[in-house]
Amino acid sequence: MIPGVDGFMYPNEVELQWSLLIVLYPYITGLVAGAFILASLERVFKVDAVRPTYRLALLTALGFMLVAPLPLQLHLGHPERSVEMYLTPHRSSAMAMFGFVYLWYLMVVLLVEIWLEYRADIVHLAQTTTGLRRLVYKMLTLGSENVSPEARRIDDKVGYIVTLIGIPSAFLLHGYVGFIFGSIKANPWWSSPLMPIVFIFSAMVSGIAGVLILYMALMKVEKMTIDMNCLDTIAKYLFYTFVIDFSLEMLDLLHRTYEADESFRSLDFMVHTRLWFSHVIVQIVLCTMVPLAILAATQVWRFSEAHRKTLYALSAVLALIGIFAMRWNVVIGGQLFSKSFLGYTSYKMEFAAREGLLPAIGLMILPFLIVLALVKLLPPWVKGEAREV
Amino acid sequence: MEISRRDLFKIGGKILVLASAGATLEQIMGAAPAPEAYRRADHWWGMIIDIDKCIGCGSCVRACSNENHVPSGYFRTWVERYQVEEGKQPIVDSPNGAMEGFPIHTREGIKSFFVPKLCNHCADSPCVQVCPVGATFVSPDGVVLVDTTYCLGCRYCIQACPYGCRYLHPEKHVVDKCSLCYHRITKGLTTACCENCPTGARQLVDFKNPNDPVHEFLRNNKVEVLKPYMATQAKVYYKNLDGAVR
Amino acid sequence: MVLLAGVGVFLVVRAAVIPKDFGKYGHYRPGALDMVGGLPISYAGHSQCALCHDAEAKMHDAGKHAGVACEACHGPQAKHVEAEGGNPPKLPDVANLCRRCHEKDAAKPKGFPQVDTVAHSQGMLCDTCHQPHSPHL
Numbered sequence: 001m002i003p004g005v006d007g008f009m010y011p012n013e014v015e016l017q018w019s020l021l022i023v024l025y026p027y028i029t030g031l032v033a034g035a036f037i038l039a040s041l042e043r044v045f046k047v048d049a050v051r052p053t054y055r056l057a058l059l060t061a062l063g064f065m066l067v068a069p070l071p072l073q074l075h076l077g078h079p080e081r082s083v084e085m086y087l088t089p090h091r092s093s094a095m096a097m098f099g100f101v102y103l104w105y106l107m108v109v110l111l112v113e114i115w116l117e118y119r120a121d122i123v124h125l126a127q128t129t130t131g132l133r134r135l136v137y138k139m140l141t142l143g144s145e146n147v148s149p150e151a152r153r154i155d156d157k158v159g160y161i162v163t164l165i166g167i168p169s170a171f172l173l174h175g176y177v178g179f180i181f182g183s184i185k186a187n188p189w190w191s192s193p194l195m196p197i198v199f200i201f202s203a204m205v206s207g208i209a210g211v212l213i214l215y216m217a218l219m220k221v222e223k224m225t226i227d228m229n230c231l232d233t234i235a236k237y238l239f240y241t242f243v244i245d246f247s248l249e250m251l252d253l254l255h256r257t258y259e260a261d262e263s264f265r266s267l268d269f270m271v272h273t274r275l276w277f278s279h280v281i282v283q284i285v286l287c288t289m290v291p292l293a294i295l296a297a298t299q300v301w302r303f304s305e306a307h308r309k310t311l312y313a314l315s316a317v318l319a320l321i322g323i324f325a326m327r328w329n330v331v332i333g334g335q336l337f338s339k340s341f342l343g344y345t346s347y348k349m350e351f352a353a354r355e356g357l358l359p360a361i362g363l364m365i366l367p368f369l370i371v372l373a374l375v376k377l378l379p380p381w382v383k384g385e386a387r388e389v
Numbered sequence: 390m391e392i393s394r395r396d397l398f399k400i401g402g403k404i405l406v407l408a409s410a411g412a413t414l415e416q417i418m419g420a421a422p423a424p425e426a427y428r429r430a431d432h433w434w435g436m437i438i439d440i441d442k443c444i445g446c447g448s449c450v451r452a453c454s455n456e457n458h459v460p461s462g463y464f465r466t467w468v469e470r471y472q473v474e475e476g477k478q479p480i481v482d483s484p485n486g487a488m489e490g491f492p493i494h495t496r497e498g499i500k501s502f503f504v505p506k507l508c509n510h511c512a513d514s515p516c517v518q519v520c521p522v523g524a525t526f527v528s529p530d531g532v533v534l535v536d537t538t539y540c541l542g543c544r545y546c547i548q549a550c551p552y553g554c555r556y557l558h559p560e561k562h563v564v565d566k567c568s569l570c571y572h573r574i575t576k577g578l579t580t581a582c583c584e585n586c587p588t589g590a591r592q593l594v595d596f597k598n599p600n601d602p603v604h605e606f607l608r609n610n611k612v613e614v615l616k617p618y619m620a621t622q623a624k625v626y627y628k629n630l631d632g633a634v635r
Numbered sequence: 636m637v638l639l640a641g642v643g644v645f646l647v648v649r650a651a652v653i654p655k656d657f658g659k660y661g662h663y664r665p666g667a668l669d670m671v672g673g674l675p676i677s678y679a680g681h682s683q684c685a686l687c688h689d690a691e692a693k694m695h696d697a698g699k700h701a702g703v704a705c706e707a708c709h710g711p712q713a714k715h716v717e718a719e720g721g722n723p724p725k726l727p728d729v730a731n732l733c734r735r736c737h738e739k740d741a742a743k744p745k746g747f748p749q750v751d752t753v754a755h756s757q758g759m760l761c762d763t764c765h766q767p768h769s770p771h772l
Contacts, residue, residue, distance in 0.1 A: 010553030077542015077562030
């Protein structure tokens with residue numbers, strides 16, 4: 001009897017191939033896409049209320065975007081060969097094509113948009129700082145130092161177009177990750193046309209929740225007042241997105257249960273046993289139904305400002321945990337059952353190994369450190385004064 | 390000097406006779422004909438497996454492991470034992486891939502049989518489809534191979550294979566799987582598993598060879614591939630495969 | 636402009652760095668075919684064994700084990716052949732070897748010779764009575 005295995009698994013299936021790091025990867029790219037969609041709410045959909053978080057959302061997206069390839073590099077058997085994905089990409093492989101989507105999104109959308117948004121400030125900072133900081137800002141201007149109203153109007157216009165292109169790009173970014181799983185016919189837990197859509201909406205939930213928490217945290221640290229109108233609006237969008245995400249996931253569940261195909265019995269048993277805690281208790285009950293109830297309550301009843309802040313923060317934290325649980329249940333869950341539908345294995349997570357818990361924790365902390373550094377380098381707000389839009 | 394046509398014929402005729410005599414002599418003497426170079430386009434490899442002949446001895450598993458230096462605990466081929474009781478889920482086991490056969494006796498009185506499994510060398514292979522860099526591929530002669538100098542070890546192909554035939558090599562950190570003993574079949578030998586199967590349950594076949602037994606096999610028997618609904622164009626055909634086999 | 640220049644540079648570098656003839660037969664490095672095809676062989680095969688072990692081969696080919704490869708019991712012997720008789724193999728472990736095929740089991744095909752080895756041999760090794768190369772009594 002093989003330890004950790006119940007029933008029968010094909011001999012090569014016993015060991016899980018995609019570990020915690022591969023759970024982390026869609027989580028991080030999801031935060032990127034979600035944060036960007038929130039930013040685009042203001043820019044393209046003219047939801048002025050969320051303007052105060054526009055720059056923060058962009059910086060959050062960038063911070064997480066820079067960390068996203070790291071879990072993959074740690075996972076690869078030969079990370080030094082990863083450049084092959086750009087040299088000889090296999091056009092039929094979603095993973096290969098994703099490499100270009102990632103590159104496009106990082107270079108053309110995120111960096112360009114951030115640069116355009118901040119350009120006037122960078123020029124100003126280049127003129128007012130000294131020493132090393134001055135050099136950094138001067139480099140960041142990329143030689144373009146014209147800050148006349150005319151030039152700034154062009155910045156605005158181009159920025160608008162970039163955001164416009166950016167929205168489908170963000171959907172593509174995370175939709176692709178969903179497709180990487182959703183297109184695997186060998187795995188019935190993954191194979192679904194809904195997978196990219198579910199991934200996109202859960203990404204939006206995590207991204208919006210992430211920016212909400214970061215905004216609240218940063219305002220507290222910088223000792224600035226939170227714009228409640230902004231916060232209320234973000235919470236509202238979090239609620240709407242969450243409703244759609246939950247509906248999609250319930251649709252998937254309903255469809256599976258109703259059709260009850262060959263895989264159903266095996267998957268159902270897996271959810272009831274090995275995934276009971278992470279899927280039902282954490283993902284569905286604690287981290288979807290509870291925040292949905294809280295957010296719904298705030299939409300229906302009037303709470304005081306202090307109460308709303310607490311409720312929003314709680315919902316956002318639960319949402320962030322819940323979306324992580326969702327990634328875990330998809331990636332790990334998809335490997336716990338045998339493709340013979342006759343058995344189950346277990347995931348033996350290591351701690352201080354290459355793909356263990358310790359590097360995973362490090363990789364989750366790193367983006368926040370990067371965002372903090374970015375916030376110092378490219379301040380989203382001017383202290384004390386309301387920003388002139 | 391002018392050569393008349395008559396002379397030409399005489400000379401030509403003599404040369405011809407001499408040449409053919411020489412050739413015949415060579416044949417009679419038993420000199421080896423020039424070795425035929427292996428032409429990939431002339432072959433399209435697969436395998437046929439007769440369930441009724443398999444005795445679950447595990448010779449194929451041991452042979453493959455030795456021939457291809459398969460790391461312990463991983464399997465390029467393995468044998469499963471099915472114990473099918475009416476109205477119940479089949480009980481399936483494969484102790485260490487059947488490397489030492491099946492030491493624990495099968496239950497009496499119910500339907501039971503052995504199923505050798507390996508990479509099906511699918512013509513429309515989902516594992517090849519998902520490889521991001523082209524490290525795994527279908528060769529021109531129909532064998533799905535892994536380029537170990539190019540594989541990144543991303544393991545997408547392992548996830549995409551419906552049959553569970555791939556694994557990550559624990560030392561080389563690249564993906565490994567049955568290569569249909571490509572290094573043997575391109576030299577006129579058969580695979581290690583087929584060579585060492587004592588009952589002839591496993592047989593290497595070449596669909597492009599008109600004299601290959603596979604054509605009669607497919608014509609005269611009830612055959613099936615594993616998971617036909619996956620539409621992978623698998624090239625390993627099983628005779629008398631029971632519906633309980635996953 | 637910068638983007639186009641970047642793409643241009645990338646393409647030039649790529650042409651220099653990708654493996655030779657990549658894509659010739661399909662999306663892979665054609666050198667891999669010869670690389671895999673050139674791996675060393677471990678099982679020499681009956682015809683190689685027969686070159687020296689003529690007597691055993693004749694007995695084997697005339698008996699019930701004619702369909703069983705020499706190396707199925709004796710293990711891979713390509714090194715032994717290359718060493719022209721050096722590297723002699725260890726004799727098989729009779730106690731476990733015969734049992735793997737011939738132990739009676741419900742899953743084995745009915746016509747296949749199988750016995751309850753403990754009852755059948757009464758503690759003796761199989762080759763006490765059976766000549767392995769031609770085992771039928």
